[in-house]
Amino acid sequence: MSDAILSVEDLTIRFGAVTAVDGVSLAVAPSERVALLGHNGAGKSTLFKTVLGFLTPTGGRIDVAGSTPGSDAARRAVSYLPEQVVFPKALTGAEVLTYFARLKGVSPEAALPLLDTVGIAAAAHRAVGTYSKGMRQRLGLAQALIGSPRLLLLDEPTSGLDPVSRREFYEVLEASARAGTAVLLSSHSLSEIENRIDRIAIMARGALRAEGSLAELSRRAGLPIRIRVEAAAGRADAVHARLGGERVNGRSVVLTCRADEKVGALGRLADLGADVVDVDIALPDLDDVYRHYSAATDEGAAR
Amino acid sequence: MNGLDRMAAVAATEFRLALRNRWVLLSTLVFTLFALALAFLGSGPSGALKADALTLTAASLSTLTVYLVPLMALLVSYDSIAGEIERGTLALVLATPVKRGELVLAKFCGHLAVLTLAIAVGYGIAGLVIAVVHGANPAGLVAWGRLVATAVLLGAVFVALGMLLSSLPRQTGTAAAMAIGAWLVLVVLYDLALLGAVIVDQGGVFTKTIFPALVLANPGDAFRLYNLALIESNAPIAGLDGLAHTLPFPVSSALVVLALWLFAGLAGAWALTRRIRP
Incomplete structure (x- = not known):
């Protein structure tokens, strides 16, 4: 450089x-x-x-x-x-x-x-x-x-x-x-x-x-991405059955996946059509990443 | 030319700050009031003596100046480096192209300008009032002018010493304590110790050979001896000042002593600021 x-x-x-x-x-x-x-x-x-x-x-x-x-x-x-x-x-x-x-x-x-x-x-x-x-x-x-x-x-x-x-x-x-x-x-x-x-x-x-x-x-940290899926009224169970993940407050399902699985997960979501009303993707924020690295031992640290 | 402009900026800022902080006003008032007080509290017997009021007051004021000018000089300068470290501005200033030597010299000039203004205006007003009330002769005016000029030189010595002390600690409070300590030692205790030694010595070798040199080595005493020695008067002189007319050195050596102190103070301040990690 x-x-x-x-x-x-x-x-x-x-x-x-x-x-x-x-x-x-x-x-x-x-x-x-x-x-x-x-x-x-x-x-x-x-x-x-x-x-x-x-x-x-x-x-x-x-x-x-x-x-x-x-x-x-x-x-x-x-x-x-x-x-x-x-x-x-x-x-x-x-x-x-x-x-x-x-x-x-x-x-x-x-x-x-x-x-x-x-x-x-x-x-x-x-x-x-x-x-x-x-x-x-x-x-x-x-x-x-x-x-x-x-x-x-x-x-x-x-x-x-x-x-x-x-x-x-x-x-x-x-x-x-x-x-x-x-x-x-x-x-x-x-x-x-x-x-x-x-x-x-x-x-x-x-x-x-x-x-x-x-x-x-x-x-590199490999921290999970959280995808929150809001299902159409009454379809939350169906969505949960197809996607897995975790049921939250009646209408939503939360998936966690690695960064390289994100596109695949979104593809499966698209197949659900009208059952899904809204999708919210939360990437790990800087605080999560920072905690990961500043707490990491020497072997886990990137160069 | 950049260096000069940087130094001008530093000196002008120091001067402006002293104006804004009312330092210029305060110190000018102090010098005026003390000079006037001496002139008119000490003016009673002046009719009985041959010397004029201006010469007499110059003599007594030179004794007071030894206490007053170093104190004001230390007060104006003790904060100059330590204060900037404490407030974080020194790191900012030293990140710019300004050299440490330039900074020390420029701050010194700014502080000295403040002190010079205060002494010149304060003693100037007092001298004018005395001349108007009691009249003046050429000898008196010369004595007064010499007093003002050497008071500025004495002030320069102590501004430099104040900056040296300010470069030692990182806290402005410590610098203040050191400045007061330096004033006590150099201006008060030094003379007391010498007088004590003379009394113990009973006119022996110390009194005849070492004592005059030690007196002259002190900047305050050098200033006072210089002024008193050059004043032709029969004003009563006591204590250490008796040396003024029996000094075994030429009178000008007092000025050399002051110049050496000034140089040593500035060089020391510069050397110490070079070690600072802001």
Whole structure:
């Protein structure tokens, strides 16, 4: 993956006897959104700080836009938003943005429209001290977007946000990924990132346990798909007799099957014709998949 | 040029924050009020002495400045690094292309600008009031100007020391405690310890050779000796200040001492911030 903006190879970071990151390899390409999932202490923040050049690897190597982490070129390519950042309360949003634009060598005029992008333009000239948590986090995102970075590092960026703010947050990320930015974000809030992320990497105790799209991870995990079939009035027994599965509350039958059995099961459903009124398919969600991998023993973990 | 613009942004933001936090106003008020209080509480005997009121007040104010300026300088700077670590902004700032040395130097400039403004305006107002009420002669104006300029230099030393202390802990509370401790040791206890040693020594070798050097090595004392030594007056001088007219070094060595402290403080702050993992 020579075109990757971020490439991490066999990275190991130890603090004394503690191994915080253990042989992690990961690559993020332009326009790709990758989520790093893990419990607190799984090594996500340590990995980020190493990508930023704040920590020196014990082993392995990191390459940011073709440069060493922390070098001038790497710093210009990367933007960072930590989980908890408290901007000076006495400054206005516009002043905070101007400050970071100047630190990044971007003209403030080019940066200020970002307040509109993240939806806080109306509060641009109010003191940050009057902002809600969601607005402060939006300001943090606007700060990270200054100068269209090639790699966005977001450390649990949406923790504590309300669902609307969170959705808008991901919409902004999506737009900037379309424009070519590589996004690496960490989270332990799992269901929120479904459908908004191209690839997921799951870390536990410093090691990478699994990596792939949600669909790939689900397939590999082999978690069952639940198909809920609603039968026509009085036909539930007939449906149950033909399909098997489990009878639920009078009119419904619930089938569970593996991913590769799904099409076959749907085919049998189609044969039932008017006996079936409605079908609802529930794929295993990210929480199920995440639990599967983060709890898995080493032998069960995917590479 | 990018580096300069980054530094200008940091310094301007520090200055703006100090304005918004009323720090500029508060410190200016403190300097004005203390200078005026000294001038008019100490103005009683001035008619009986040959020296003018401005010179006399400059002499007594140089003693007060040793306590006041370091305190204000430490208060303005103790939070500058530790506070940013605690609030999480240091990681953000250091993720941008700004160098740590640039950050330290720019923050220093911002804090020093605040302090310079407060000292210049505060002592300026007080000097003006004294000149209007008691009149002024050229010698008095020179003494006053020297006092203001060296007070800024003394402030610079302690802003640098405050930043050095701020680079040690990760909590701003610890940094505050260390700043107060540094003030107590350098400004109060140091002199007390030297005076105690002189009393015990009874005019022996220590008093004649080591003592003057130790006094001069302290930034606050160096500042005070420099000002007192250059004031031609028969104002009463007591304690350590008696050295002002019997110092076995050239007067300018006091300025060298202050410059060395300043350089050491900045270099130490820079070296310590390089070790920080935000």
